[in-house]
Amino acid sequence: MAAAPVWSVDPRTGKQREQVAHEATAEEVDRAVRGAHAARAALADRTARAALLRTAADLLDEAGEHVIEAADAETALGPVRLTGELARTTAQLRAFAEVVDEGAFLDVRIDHADADRTPPWPDLRRWKVPLGVVAVYSASNFPLAFSVPGGDTASALAAGCPVVVKAHPDHPATSELCASVLRRAAAEVGLPEDVVNLVHGFEAGVELVRHPLVSAAGFTGSIRGGRALFDAAAARPTPIPFHGELGSLNPVVITEAAAAERAEQIGAGLAGSMTLGEGQFCTKPGFVLAPAGEPGDRLVKSLTTAVSETEPGVMLDHRMRDAFVAGVRERAALPGVDAPITPGAGGEHTVSAGFLTVDAELLATEGAHDLLLEECFGPVTVVARYSSPAEITSVLSRLPGNLTATLQLAEEEADGTAPGAAGLLAELTPLAGRVLVNGWPTGVAVAPAQHHGGPYPATTSTSTSVGATAIERWLRPVSYQSTPAALLPAELRDDNPLDLPRRVDGRPEN
Amino acid sequence: MAAAPVWSVDPRTGKQREQVAHEATAEEVDRAVRGAHAARAALADRTARAALLRTAADLLDEAGEHVIEAADAETALGPVRLTGELARTTAQLRAFAEVVDEGAFLDVRIDHADADRTPPWPDLRRWKVPLGVVAVYSASNFPLAFSVPGGDTASALAAGCPVVVKAHPDHPATSELCASVLRRAAAEVGLPEDVVNLVHGFEAGVELVRHPLVSAAGFTGSIRGGRALFDAAAARPTPIPFHGELGSLNPVVITEAAAAERAEQIGAGLAGSMTLGEGQFCTKPGFVLAPAGEPGDRLVKSLTTAVSETEPGVMLDHRMRDAFVAGVRERAALPGVDAPITPGAGGEHTVSAGFLTVDAELLATEGAHDLLLEECFGPVTVVARYSSPAEITSVLSRLPGNLTATLQLAEEEADGTAPGAAGLLAELTPLAGRVLVNGWPTGVAVAPAQHHGGPYPATTSTSTSVGATAIERWLRPVSYQSTPAALLPAELRDDNPLDLPRRVDGRPEN
Known part of the structure; x- marks a missing residue:
């Protein structure tokens, strides 16, 4: 059976514009996930991550005219709105580069050994590590800011997680274009292109959330589609976090x-x-x-x-x-x-x-x-x-x-x-x-204190998809106990060589 | 049909000791949850929460001999181990009182309005609020530290969430005793006793995780039991977070x-x-x-x-x-x-x-x-x-x-x-x-940097059930936008009247 074609459609006429891809088969989804999985180690380098995010922003800005034209042709959102959305998207990528640089998201906590406790406390040093490959489900209504180069991708890469994006069928050409820009950014900073991957097709989306090497998912879309994927994520032999933004009456x-x-x-x-x-x-x-x-x-x-x-x-x-x-x-x-x-x-x-x-x-x-x-x-x-x-x-x-x-x-x-x-x-x-x-809810500032989430069905978790804390979705804590200093990551050493904000013996230390 | 009796059993002989309760009917579970739900508003007062946790610790210490005797009779864990477990349990309650006092868990972030951004940023102030009623599923192997007065209860109360505990059938008498101590502590500090409730029975446990007014669950137990409850939590019309610790090979x-x-x-x-x-x-x-x-x-x-x-x-x-x-x-x-x-x-x-x-x-x-x-x-x-x-x-x-x-x-x-x-x-x-x-994994220090959790099936989420960050499980963020200072909670005011650690305009401030 030939793979189903993926067409870019002009919503102003309902007519097909061009075939831009084909729907990914299960084998192609598997290949995309394995490629992303293999790129994890390279993303462990936080300096490279920050460079990737900034370079991606720069290259998207450079390709701006082309990107906006592609997005307008598929979404009819118009160049004014799309110019704003692109600016917001690149600002968001750069904001996550700052989050990576500062390192507060690592949530470093050090408790020195304390023999006076009953029983005595061992030396414990905790930080957060990336979860693994993240599946990102693009939104129809934001072809940039909540799609391939959007907040889920930016925050996952910032956390050290490679992504496989499931393109939204309303803007496949824009998705392909943005994915190629992000992959080029990866190559420019010496990272594997496979830190970002793209698949098309409904079935591919279902395959993706079920793939054993996918560790978490981010979704923006309808209650019906989001709930089906949430249910699939929860029903896996190894369930994974599913951060979905589904619907809201506001x-x-x-x-x-x-x-x-x-x-x-x-x-x-x-x-x-x-x-x-x-x-x-x-x-x-x-x-x-x-x-x-x-x-x-x-x-x-x-x-x-x-x-x-x-x-x-x-x-x-x-x-x-x-x-x-x-x-x-x-x-x-x-x-x-x-x-x-x-x-x-x-x-x-x-x-x-x-x-x-x-x-x-x-x-x-x-x-x-x-x-x-x-x-x-x-x-x-x-x-x-x-x-x-x-x-x-x-x-x-x-x-x-x-x-x-x-x-x-x-x-x-x-x-x-x-x-x-x-x-x-x-x-x-x-x-x-x-x-x-005394304001209006449309317009979501990409600011550190933003929270874009809410009780179900607004979101399927207590997380946000916008703002600095969106990175928390793709991390899990690990504590090292009684581990020799020479074997500890630099982030957890007493002398704090990376100058990270942290809590030591229960107290914040800047 | 008469309610099924709940017996306390001596594991040293396999003989029934006494009937201590009966299995809760669906109506009784509903009553317990509604009681807890009604107690939420009272728990909003952080000073009262800290007092509750410290008073509970004091009253448990006072009742220590009685508690240890009850627990030993049902679990055969022996007075030495149980004395240690009680000390750990009361230390944990007091540690969460400190967490409440310090207030870092509120994760306060303030971004002042910034007209120079494109588009301009509004004033945004974010903190975390309690999720609501928490269902706690007690463990067999820790009749105190992971049961009625244990880490899930302590962290939920610290977060401002009333609890309904499902007792473990291996120690129903200890559970009743501890619940009565916790309820007495609530009364002593002027809180409703219903901030802590107790139910017995397998079916009651299933009813509990499905109850519409239950907002989250904590569980320590087997893979089989935990997964069944996790699945029930995910299958609800409104899914809830299920923080389960299920099993580990270590x-x-x-x-x-x-x-x-x-x-x-x-x-x-x-x-x-x-x-x-x-x-x-x-x-x-x-x-x-x-x-x-x-x-x-x-x-x-x-x-x-x-x-x-x-x-x-x-x-x-x-x-x-x-x-x-x-x-x-x-x-x-x-x-x-x-x-x-x-x-x-x-x-x-x-x-x-x-x-x-x-x-x-x-x-x-x-x-x-x-x-x-x-x-x-x-x-x-x-x-x-x-x-x-x-x-x-x-x-x-x-x-x-x-x-x-x-x-x-x-x-x-x-x-x-x-x-x-x-x-x-x-x-x-x-x-x-x-x-x-070069250590051994048994013995889990109740220290701020502890992480007691791990990839599935160790836990069903990325959270910990021990240590200061266990409180994060029972909270969700809320941002206030452009809200007049007079209407803001004191925690979010510029002058920081409660002296909370917070991030202002993207930077930590102590």
């Missing part, structure tokens, strides 16, 4: 005072955030609790105005477009649901943004309206109008886990004296990994 | 030079470690690579002498005794396996320590002898005699994951100039979470 709560203070500004901000990138961000605000009554009416009016000014747009692929059209139709048909601006099909290849409104009361108990509490990928949000603080609480208690939760407060509520604001913040915190006040 | 490699230098000392040390506590430690050295030839012969002789001096002993229960007797019989019957001292049944209620020898060559490839690479709980070890460094490598490559791996070196090998020693250390590191040189 609730927003707008207090009555906030709506009274700036309904127009909030409505416009919400419209911008929910329609950004055709509503295809994992942090799109998909569910909004807004007050009933006049201030809330003003907010809905402002949202109506802003959304009505949005042009139809192209989604990442036609399957998503069709799912969006069907999803909004099903939601809009529920009793009690109105559509001030009806979302749905635009032209033959496009979609139109819109939003739905509903009484929050209908969501306070289980029923058909629970569909409104499920993520609908694309430019739509659901505005639930509440009549009392108790109604906010009862709806929030029914939400699944989220990447983000947002609170819109009035200025008078932000000083901590109004009990309502602190209470709402406390109610939102269990729901999400990032809690925002 | 390989030891003895170099030829080490055997030549001190065969007698190593043989005696090995005998002591493998027979300690009737070989019922998870860190028992269960597999030893010793050289063929004269130095290895001396080592075997010394091991023979030392083991032959061991008195028959009582295992934790008769099921384990029978499994041990059957397990060693099956192993000893393999072709090419000798038993210089035959392990097996002692008297009607006891077992005799022993060990087996085999050519390492028989283990270099898959076959019936692979049984020798599986843990056999009880006082037995397997000594595989190797003829070349290549044989060590090929046997090590076939081992599953372990808690520990031990290297016995000669003095001349410890200075780092002999390439063999460094190479062996590098081969052992991927196999285990703790690597020892």
Whole structure:
């Protein structure tokens, strides 16, 4: 049987552009994993890792025009957004080079022998070592920042783990191009090209998570696909960590005072955030609790105005477009649901943004309206109008886990004296990994303190896929007991030749 | 149907001592979990948590005589060992109180807003929050240190998570006693008693890991039981982290030079470690690579002498005794396996320590002898005699994951100039979470740099169940974005009123 072709498709027309690869057979997946596995030893050198990450960033910047053109042709995300995404991707690679240089991620802890303990303590020296080959499953909606050269790859390489990336079918040509750039970067710094490998195809993705030499996986995508891979990872004879980001509703709560203070500004901000990138961000605000009554009416009016000014747009692929059209139709048909601006099909290849409104009361108990509490990928949000603080609480208690939760407060509520604001913040915190006040959740800063993750189904673990601590996913601790200094890695020696931050005898030492 | 009685059994006679409880019904498990869940808010107070841990330690020490008597009657571990275990348990509770006081586990990271970034960074402040109710599955072999008042409970309470403990059937009376002490400690410091709950019964354990309000689980026990619970945790609609310590062979490699230098000392040390506590430690050295030839012969002789001096002993229960007797019989019957001292049944209620020898060559490839690479709980070890460094490598490559791996070196090998020693250390590191040189793996210091975990099946995650970082299992990060200072928890404020160690703008700050 001939290997199935992998086509690059133009979402603006639905037409095949070119065949860029073929789906990997089980043998080809095996070869890719074994190649990566053999490259582990070379990646043990942290200086080489940092050089790889910086060189990869430089080469991606150099190839920028080409990369952006390829990505736009396959994703229709447009050059402005893709230029930003590339900048974010190369900044992320360089940020992980800094993480590698500083070495705090090694979490070095030294306890000297202590004969006064009962029983006596031996000398113990702990640090973290790379897990091994990491499988990376690319996202549809970020052809760069959450795909081949994205955060999973960057953090895994930073940790010392070679990667095998499963390309997303929405951007195979961009994936091939980026993989070749990363492999060239490896060669330039004297590392094996096989520190980065690429495979295409659904079955290849399943083979990959089951491969005995794969030690961990990172995933960004749908609940259905991610859960299937999570289940496969857990069912292995030797289960492996599966760090998946699956789906998120990203609730927003707008207090009555906030709506009274700036309904127009909030409505416009919400419209911008929910329609950004055709509503295809994992942090799109998909569910909004807004007050009933006049201030809330003003907010809905402002949202109506802003959304009505949005042009139809192209989604990442036609399957998503069709799912969006069907999803909004099903939601809009529920009793009690109105559509001030009806979302749905635009032209033959496009979609139109819109939003739905509903009484929050209908969501306070289980029923058909629970569909409104499920993520609908694309430019739509659901505005639930509440009549009392108790109604906010009862709806929030029914939400699944989220990447983000947002609170819109009035200025008078932000000083901590109004009990309502602190209470709402406390109610939102269990729901999400990032809690925002008076901002919008789209736009995830690649900053050290970022946390991009949240209770299931936002993520399948307690980890983050963005920010300095994303590296922690690919490491495991090892303690050396009573090991002669001459045999210890330099990182664990008393004289600290590499000047690493560490904890000695239970106390931090810089 | 009447609830099944839970009996305390004397392993020295196999006779029932007293009925101490009954197996929890699904309703009772639900009640215990809901009680714990309701106690979460009270545990948010870190000062109260530290007080709880210290008071629990004090009350356990006060009740020491009673606790040790109860545990000895059910486990036959003897007052000396149990006195040590209690001291270790209370020291562990106090150590976690210190961890709570210091606050490094909160992993506070603050990134101030930075308008010079593209796109600009918002203000981000990240810390870790408790996951929720933790299910703790007690171990048979540590009725205190890995049971009701053990490391899982101590670290979960330290993290701010109430616990529901599933008692081990080998020590239900001790479990009841310890739970009552912990609940009394909670009451004394003004916390709800339900921060600690106890259930008995196999079915109750399964109900517990499936309960929607349980957020994580800690387990110490067998591969079979642990894997079943791990699978149940992964199969939930909302999967939860399952930190299980399941089984470990704990390989030891003895170099030829080490055997030549001190065969007698190593043989005696090995005998002591493998027979300690009737070989019922998870860190028992269960597999030893010793050289063929004269130095290895001396080592075997010394091991023979030392083991032959061991008195028959009582295992934790008769099921384990029978499994041990059957397990060693099956192993000893393999072709090419000798038993210089035959392990097996002692008297009607006891077992005799022993060990087996085999050519390492028989283990270099898959076959019936692979049984020798599986843990056999009880006082037995397997000594595989190797003829070349290549044989060590090929046997090590076939081992599953372990808690520990031990290297016995000669003095001349410890200075780092002999390439063999460094190479062996590098081969052992991927196999285990703790690597020892010239020590024995039994005895796990409760020290900050300890790592008690290892590749599967040693543990089902990359976490540790002993040492300061065991607390990390029960936390998840949350970032606050652009949140007014007045609404932030004190832990995340710029002026650092609680004097926490933290990272600000990417740099550590003490």
